[in-house]
Amino acid sequence: MSLDSVPQQKGILHTYGFNLTAFEFTNGSDKVSPNILIFIGGLGNGLLNVPYLPDLAKAASNFHSKDGNSWNLVQVLLTSAYLGWGTSSLDRDIRELQSAIQYFRSERGGSRQKVVIFGHSTGCQDVIRYLTKALYQEGLPESAQVQGGILQAPVSDQEAFRQGRDQKKFQELVQKVHDEYISQGRGKEILPEEYRRIAFNVPITAYRFYSLAGERGDDDYFSSYLDEKDFAESFGKINKPALFLYGGSDEFVPDYVDKQALVAKWQKATAPEYWSKHSGIIKGGTHNLGEGSEEGVIDELIDRVTRFIGDL
Numbered sequence: 118m119s120l121d122s123v124p125q126q127k128g129i130l131h132t133y134g135f136n137l138t139a140f141e142f143t144n145g146s147d148k149v150s151p152n153i154l155i156f157i158g159g160l161g162n163g164l165l166n167v168p169y170l171p172d173l174a175k176a177a178s179n180f181h182s183k184d185g186n187s188w189n190l191v192q193v194l195l196t197s198a199y200l201g202w203g204t205s206s207l208d209r210d211i212r213e214l215q216s217a218i219q220y221f222r223s224e225r226g227g228s229r230q231k232v233v234i235f236g237h238s239t240g241c242q243d244v245i246r247y248l249t250k251a252l253y254q255e256g257l258p259e260s261a262q263v264q265g266g267i268l269q270a271p272v273s274d275q276e277a278f279r280q281g282r283d284q285k286k287f288q289e290l291v292q293k294v295h296d297e298y299i300s301q302g303r304g305k306e307i308l309p310e311e312y313r314r315i316a317f318n319v320p321i322t323a324y325r326f327y328s329l330a331g332e333r334g335d336d337d338y339f340s341s342y343l344d345e346k347d348f349a350e351s352f353g354k355i356n357k358p359a360l361f362l363y364g365g366s367d368e369f370v371p372d373y374v375d376k377q378a379l380v381a382k383w384q385k386a387t388a389p390e391y392w393s394k395h396s397g398i399i400k401g402g403t404h405n406l407g408e409g410s411e412e413g414v415i416d417e418l419i420d421r422v423t424r425f426i427g428d429l
Contacts, residue, residue, distance in 0.1 A: 159238025
């Protein structure tokens with residue numbers, strides 16, 4: 118589906134905090150569902166600009182989890198949506214995501230029962246961080262719990278930023294940010310133009326640039342150079358059912374990355390009871406399963422998600 122011809126969508130617009138909104142797709146019914154799938158987009162994403170969302174929203178009304186209750190898709194807009202990611206952080210995303218989850222658990226938000234978080238691209242960082250950091254907070258209220266997580270296009274921003282660039286110059290820029298900004302407590306400062314060119318011309322703080330572009334920065338969960346110890350500290354801490362869906366033709370993944378081997382490393386690091394058997398490579402799927410993908414990739418996404426929800 119072309120992003121300039123997305124059909125109109127009916128639903129409910131929620132406010133879950135100051136300047137924080139979420140759109141619940143209702144497929145014309147105007148009814149909230151007891152269970153929801155909360156979608157978090159990636160860098161630059163906003164409302165309805167991921168191609169498969171309308172199809173996923175329609176499919177959600179036919180999900181059948183073990184409780185027998187119905188599901189709706191909700192797209193949450195964090196402060197980091199659209200161009201806001203350059204001055205945000207995963208920690209801020211997680212605080213806002215937790216607020217959204219607790220809102221939807223509340224009477225005002227519909228008293229939802231089952232909540233699954235679904236990340237696309239950099240939104241996958243939010244999902245894995247929520248599963249492995251937020252859920253381990255001391256005193257976390259029951260209303261902040263989730264029943265599982267889905268990660269579609271969990272790719273390395275570090276490797277994507279580096280792709281097609283002079284490797285030496287890129288590394289020098291990253292090191293310069295560390296030496297002149299991060300190590301001197303200037304992480305909140307906006308970087309000069311030469312750095313913004315790497316960040317899709319978005320104003321970006323030194324902290325977020327280093328988090329995304331630096332090896333083992335705070336955003337670095339999915340890079341191919343990470344080892345077993347790294348994955349043990351992330352995937353190894355997952356204690357909720359998780360579905361991982363990697364595009365076989367993802368244009369943001371360098372050619373040298375063995376996608377199948379990388380996903381196998383993640384599976385090895387994850388407790389088997391939490392790694393969904395429906396995880397895997399979507400053959401012919403681009404980053405957002407849109408233009409350039411092989412026919413049927415969105416159907417495969419929906420089939421895998423439907424079966425994952427059916428296990429909950």
